[in-house]
Amino acid sequence: MPLISIIVAVYNVEKYIDKCLESILAQTFADFELILVDDGSTDRSGNICDSFALEDGRINVIHKENGGLSAARNAGLDIAKGDFIGFIDGDDYIHSEMYRLLYNEITTRNGSIALCEVIRVDNSECDIFSVIDNQQYHVEELSNMDVLERMHDIRGWLYVVACNKLYRKNIFDNLRYPLNRLHEDEFLAHRILFNTSKVVSINVPMYFYLQRDGSIMNVFSIKRLDALHAYSERITFFEEQGLFDLREKVILMMMLEFIHLYFSVAESEPNHKKSLKQYWHMYNKFLVYLLCRNSISVKQKLMFLLFFASPKAYKMVFNYRAKIRGTNFE
Template structure:
């Protein structure tokens, strides 16, 4: 059995679509745990209605604890051999569970991953994945999968959703409450501890990009949680005595410090002391490890690091152009 955990908050307009996509799965051996995280709209009523009509569905109502708190509540109740997370404003392909489960069993993988596509609120177009006939499944060691996060920053690999986890990893799936970018604190640790990770190129998860979502609400100080997560990753790989991944994690931390400095300067001009702290942390990180960082950096990262070290204002101009091309960074 698969335990499906859906944190629910403020998504009355999208919740039916999400739940219907789950009930329409070709793989039907699942339990659906809907965690109403103190939602102020009709979400709780919608969850209760579905629970009354299907014995596989459980609804939990709790005071608001945020996305991580809702996921953790669902995790504590999960009874399945496998666990997956689906955000309540997203939807999944009818074969989402079937493909992830097949790959987990067939490849004896503790984590099974699929690709995703973006859908925009009030727009018909979407960013599509590749055709099914062109898709492959790749099998990695846990370390190789973690490397794709710290070395390549693949969003497919970073997110909590779009994955099937074996319950043996359950203790590692607890998310830090009160944080944004909560996935960044957890997923690389899960991968690193897994024996195998199967990654399908099939697009089975549909991620809704909407204006009021947590990750699309503009830059705020709380978004700096990502920096804290990336710094924790450096410490994690140092403790694991993995110098290669430690350096890649440090390079990722450094370049994200630059981006955080830029966004602070642009969106929080009154917080000059915060910008100064980020700049100081950048220097503290870069100077002792300059040779190692530049060795593992690609051309774009090398260029950005050099420009930032010489002239932060020049870097700001460079960042303006880069973030227009790659807004998801």
């Protein structure tokens, strides 16, 4: 049986999948199975996966109807044989030492999850040299509460995303990714981390996240509103667990995301502006809550009040202040 099951969701990435798979097969840690889930690709992605499978017996290809990233990951989880699970997106790539280091640290330190840093790259070539090549790295052992706090800080995405991690398989015994949702990691991350005994964090950049023009996260879609739904579920979860400080952090994040998405919808999808109405009542409810919290600054309270009174006035003030910084809503 393989020690690690690496699951790659593949959908219309024929330009990038070769580099992704080559980076996995070049791992210095070789005891893995590679599960490629072709999620109904309409280009040559599926054929490329089949070609790689003919050359390496560790590769298992699943061809299925298009169901989205969550369905693809779940399909891989259903057949995974390894004691540990890793996820990679089909247009990204990894350092050759990634799984060796993650495996060594998670087993040596008896962790539930091991994670590394992420580098955002564009379509141009990237030198994948990192500090690991000189063995200059630092490892932290974090409790579940440490990580739950960090996932709501400015670099919280590092703890939310799945692809820079190695998980013990039993974490997913009763968990699967939500179907038909964008921001699938946001829906599941807090549940995974809450039930984690120890997270091993390695300050080594070994996962290369490709930012490309056609990526779903770089094109506005009404499905981006799923982020608000994910935050709403997380607020309820923390409330049920009695974690009220974390609940407050998520409420603040949700309010800021709502404002951002409000203007994104108004400019990119004006016909769907009514889709935000279902979230207005939550904004109003949480506005009252935040106004009563001493931990929220007066500046933030005024910002939320101004948006509630007049989104148009809020935008004018924001753009006026942002001119100096060179950013605005336009």
